[in-house]
Amino acid sequence: MTAQDPFAAFKAVQKEAWSLFTPMEVSTTPTAAKLVNFAGVGAGLRVLDVGCGTGVVAVTAARRGAKVRGLDLSPVLVARAREHAELANLDIDFREGDAESLPYGDSEFDVVLSQFGHMFAPRPDVTIAEMLRVLKPGGAIAFSTWPPHLYVGRMFALIGRHLPPPEGVASPVSWGDPKIVTERLAGKVKDLSFEMDMMTPSALSPQHFRRTMEATIGPMIKLVAQHKDEPEKLKSLRAEFEALISEYFDGSSNVMRQQFLMTKAKKM
Ligand SMILES: C[S@@+](CC[C@H](N)C(=O)[O-])C[C@H]1O[C@@H](n2cnc3c(N)ncnc32)[C@H](O)[C@@H]1O
Incomplete structure (x- = not known):
């Protein structure tokens, strides 16, 4: 890839932006167990965790006796x-690397997983081709993603409206639409199935949750940084964001209600 490659440039920004994600692992730990259960990970299976972040899925799978590898763009998260x-x-x-160019051989894994990870690689066709290439025929692919019409999907839409991605970069939350996922996997997998579940991160108020998002979620960090010298714009952006959060904040238990989609299938 050359320095002019827009996808390489996009990934260089992502690599930096996601490096502050660590505090969110508290919320992605319970959902990691859900994905590992959903995928049927068991002892002895060779498992890959794509976009592993701080390794919550990988560690959960390894504790079940699987032989696990994990890969992420961010060296900070890989160290964690x-x-x-x-x-x-x-x-x-664990190694640093790119979901669009996996440093593994063909058919090396029995199970390929990604929890809110591969969805952030810019080209879905390239990413899914790579994930299926390293998976053995009959092996399981399973991932968790955010539907476009629910909280996290709408947060990414808000970010995209204020900070449009470079041309050719797919919306990450397109991976949360079963119709699009079905099209992307057509002819490549069998036994495709979906399941919805819920993540419930805690927060004292919508304002607290907004602050947590601004400190940990790569694209949101970029958006706030972009408006740091425009206080009025930042104020209205934050008001818009807090209004969105408020729709999903449950003050009776001080949690956000974040539904996500799990997809699983077998490679043909
Ligand atoms: C929302 S975090 C999820 C991390 C982890 N899977 C978890 O559930 O806690 C998204 C992760 O995707 C990684 N990521 C983004 N683009 C990537 C790419 N092209 N290749 C590999 N990882 C990528 C980020 O560095 C980040 O760790």
């Missing part, structure tokens, strides 16, 4: 993932 594996006495091969 290695710490988690060490703490739990697990031997997991």
Whole structure:
């Protein structure tokens, strides 16, 4: 890839932007177990976690006895993932890398997973081709993604309205639409199925949750940084964001209600 490659430039920004994600692992830990259960990960299976972040899915799978590898764009998060594996006495091969160009051989894995990870690679066709290339025929692919019409999907739409992505970069939340996912996997997989579930991050108020998002979610960090010298614009953007959060904030238990989609299928 050359320095002019718009996708390489986009990924260079993503790599930096996601480096502050670590505090969110508290919320992605319970959903990691849901994905690992949904995918049927068991002892001895060779598992890949794409966009592993701090390794919550990888560690969960390894604790079930799977032989696990994990890959992420962010070296900061990969370092954190290695710490988690060490703490739990697990031997997991974590490395820095790109979902669009996986550094593994054909058919190397029995299961390929991604929790809110592969959806952020810019080209869905390239990414899914790579994930299926490293999966053995008959192996399981499973991922969790955010539907476009629910909270996280609408947050990414808000970000996209104020900070449009470069041309050719697909919306990450298109991976949360079963119709689009079905089209993307058509002719490549069998036994395709979907399931909805819920993540419930805690917060004291919509304002607190907005602040957490601004400190941890790569694209949101970029958006706020972009408007740092425009206080009025930033104020109205924050008001818009807090109004959205308020629709999903449940003050009776101080949690956000964030529904997500799980997809699973077998490679043909
Ligand atoms: C929302 S976080 C999810 C992290 C982790 N899977 C979890 O559930 O906690 C998104 C992750 O995708 C990674 N990511 C974004 N684009 C990527 C790409 N092209 N290749 C690999 N990882 C990528 C980010 O670095 C980040 O760690």
